[in-house]
Amino acid sequence: MARPRAIILRAPGTNCDEETAAAWRLAGAEAETWHVARLLEEPRALDSYQILTLPGGFSYGDDLGAGRILATRLGTVLNDAIRNFHARGGLILGICNGFQVLVKAGFLPGEGCTGAATITHNDSGHFESRWVRMQPNPGLSPFISDDEPIELPVAHGEGKFMLSDPAELARLEAAGQVLLRYADKDGKPTAEYPANPNGTPGAVAGICDSTGRIFGLMPHPERFVDPLHHPRWTRNRTDREGDGMRIFHGAVKALSA
Secondary structure, three states: OOOOEEEEEEOOOEOOHHHHHHHHHHOOOEEEEEEHHHHHHOHHHHHHOOEEEEOOEOHHHHOOOOOHHHHHHHHHOOHHHHHHHHHOOOEEEEEOHHHHHHHHOOOOOOOOOOOOEEEEOOOOOOOEEEEEEEEEOOOOOOOOOOOOOEEEEEEEOOOEEEEOOOHHHHHHHHOOOEEEEEEOOOOOEOOOOOOOOOOOHHHEEEEEOOOOOEEEEOOOHHHOOOHHHOOOOOOOOOOOOOOOHHHHHHHHHHHHO
16 A cells, blocks of 8 residues: 655745654655645645645744735635645645634635634733643544544644634534544543633634544644653653654554555
């Protein structure tokens, strides 16, 4: 079976592209990083890949709002190429700034969503850099394959996922599209700070579209691929990979089946 090919799209200000490429390689995929300008010149290049990833950072300096400029470019010039990529079974992952881009470009929550969605400033009013605990919701997406709690770091100033229609959140939950929720020490979804670092209603940390193949999350899975990456690694000695690898492995396994 051929190894899945992942393309990691970077822009000025992106700073997590190489770490994300390394995580895909550890999971068994082939990975390349491309500047967005190169893909704008050659949109059909997506036909050679099975995974598209929008990594974290501060694309275009987050001028006009986090991810707004890159979202505009993807949602206009590259819109058809990305939607064709998705329609033929491609997987799309947006991490932190990449999640912001997917929401603001209209790829998440996806078809069937009533009203607008956005990701805005944290309730704390400042940048949050900390480790969080989340409760996964498996079933719909290949990116999330089990319900074991997952710990990952966050690093964002605009991470609050909001919907213009509050009733839409219940629909997303019922459809299984809320894949990750911020959780307290007992593993229960929480609105309390700092376990919920941005104040997102419903403790939403990551969502997917109705197919499960477009997934965006605020925490950084590429920053916890080795046990040594965890700040409590000396207390939690284990031979198991970092929790972030579960997301990358899930995608590669689905494409290799």
